[in-house]
Structures are given as structure tokens and as C-alpha cells.
Amino acid sequence: MSWDVLIMKTKYDFEAPEEEQPPVPPLGQRDVIIEKLTRRLPNLDYRDKAWGVLEGEGFSIEFNTGDEELVDSIMLHVRGGGAVMDTLCLICETLEAYALDTSDTGYIDFEQPEAAEQSWEQFQKYRDKVINNHNGRV
Template structure:
């Protein structure tokens, strides 16, 4: 099933600069510490599988692809469904002192002005619904 993907990382990556000029991106932290922080802030977050967390909310679900490594450099959030998800993503970033990259437009989510992220999320939903309706 299609998802709206948001990449969570410790520092912003400059897509304009050549790769060899990019400073190394610091890790988010140790996986167990990240899981502990996130489950404290998001009590519904199910992290029975340390590589994949799962959060179900009103009308939406978010999978947290944490990976198999003990040192986590980034988390990919796979958002599905509908509803209000931007606040959940903000909570994740606030908890981890991290940034969220909307992979659909390669822009960082500005939680002070979340309208662009809301529009991207709604745009994904319209696109998804159009694709699903074409298949029927």
C-alpha cells in the first residue's frame, strides 16, 4: 500500500551542495534509547520489533523504519490513511531533536508554519485515492 514518506534526521542536509562537501550527518542515537524516548512520548507506539515501530491513530497509521543497526542515523516514517498526522511527526522530531524531510517535495517540514506539510499530506491522499480509483 502507498505511503507518504517522511525522513527524520539529526541535521538538515544541503541538497544544493556537492556530496563531497557535505559534513557527515550525526546519528539520532542508540536504537534502545530512541525507542524508549519515543514510546514515552507516544504511548500507543508499538515497538515489539525494534526495527519497525507501529503507531495507529484516528484514521491513520505510521510505521517507523528504524532499521537493524544499534546506532540509528535516520528513521523513515511511512504514513498511511488520513487524519491529522503533522502533530505526531512534530512530536517525533521534538522528542529526538531532529528534522523531518517530506520526501514528496524534498522540503523540510516547518512546524512553526505547518500549512505546506498539511498540503503535501493532503496532496498525497488525493493522489493515492486517484490511483486506487483507477485500479477499480
Template structure:
């Protein structure tokens, strides 16, 4: 079970998904090679041996990067597993490097630095359903 967040381009002044115009089509994150370079720069520890499905691991968490094989890259879905607020550090570094926003797919909210509520809510739900992570 993972907590899924989406990295996508939205207007800089947007602070909530409710502000997204109904007819808005997000810009792409960029050419595939440029996106992979940005991922490597933001997270040098990222394993991109499969460039469509990268991975970043920490001491108590892992993040799968569903980059896909399309060029240009429209968005990146992150599948986050484990525990610890430090799991959000690479998520926010990636968003900054790609000049995009982070959408919590469970809560439907944009995630900003210091906001951990969605991650905590997911962990509590997961622990009730499948038991605490190791």
C-alpha cells in the same frame, strides 16, 4: 501506498534541503536504546513489540516506524497511511523528541509544524491512483 518521511539529524538553522552542504553527513539519532526510549516518550501509544518496525495508529491513519536494527540509529523512515492532518502530530512529536528534522521524501522539502501541503498532495495523488482511503 504510503507517504514516506524521514527523520534525520540536520543542523538546527537549516530550513531547506537546498541549504544542506553537499559533503554533509548527518549525525546519528543516537544509541538504539535511547532512540526507542525517546519514541516511547514522544508516542506512548507506539507499538514497539518489534523494535525494528514500530507502529503508531490513530483513528484514520497509521504510521510504520522503520527504525531498523543498527546501533546507533542513523535515521527513521516513517510510512504514513490514511488521512487526517492529525497524522502529523506524532511525526512532529517524534522529531522534537529525537532533535531532528522531518524530510518529505516525495516533495524533497523539510516539514515544519503547520505545514500540511506535502501530506495533502500525497493524499490527492493516492486517491487519483488507488481511490479514496477508507
């Protein structure tokens, strides 16, 4: 089970009607994105250009970049525990992008660390509850 975070260039207004949404610009060319990310995150493995893997201290993040040369967004699949927020913040700074917590359709505000950390903690509590309930069944 992963905590899924969508990295995108602009914020989507979930309250506005679809016809009022501005066009969403792409993040950029896949090779350029991979080069930027691997320069800032040296242990990021991008041997498969569509799917990168980062092993952190107590966590892992899979980067679903996709098969297209022009990347609209990247879905991050975060697993484990530990201090993930600094890494997510670094990813967003590197790509000049925003991180959408797909579990509550809220953007992660890295300028308010307690609020940002709360999203990750809520997911971990939910995940642990699901796993513990599942393990109790035969």
C-alpha cells in the same frame, strides 16, 4: 501506498555538491530512541526494535528503525488520513530532528502549519487519484 517521511538529525543541502556536505550525525542509540518515542507516544508498539507501529485516529505510522544499534535515520511510512502533523511534530521534537518529505525532497516546516499540512494533503490527493484510476481498470 504510504507517504514516506525521513527523520534525520540535520538537514541535508540538496543543492550543495556531495563533497561539501557535512557529516550527518546519527539520531542515537536505538534503545534510547525507542524509549523516548514510546514515552511520548504510549500507543507506539515497538515489540520489534527494527519496526515500530503507531495506530492513530484515522492513520497509522510504521517506524523503520533498522537493525543497527546506532540509528542514522528513521523512515516513517504514513497511511490513512486525518491529523498526522501533530504526531510528526511530536516525533521531531522528541528526537530533536527534522522531517524530510521524500515525495518532494522538502523539509516539513512545523512552524508554518498550513504549509506542513499541504504536503500531507498533496500526498492523499495523489494516492486517491492512483487508487481510483487503478480501481477503474479491469
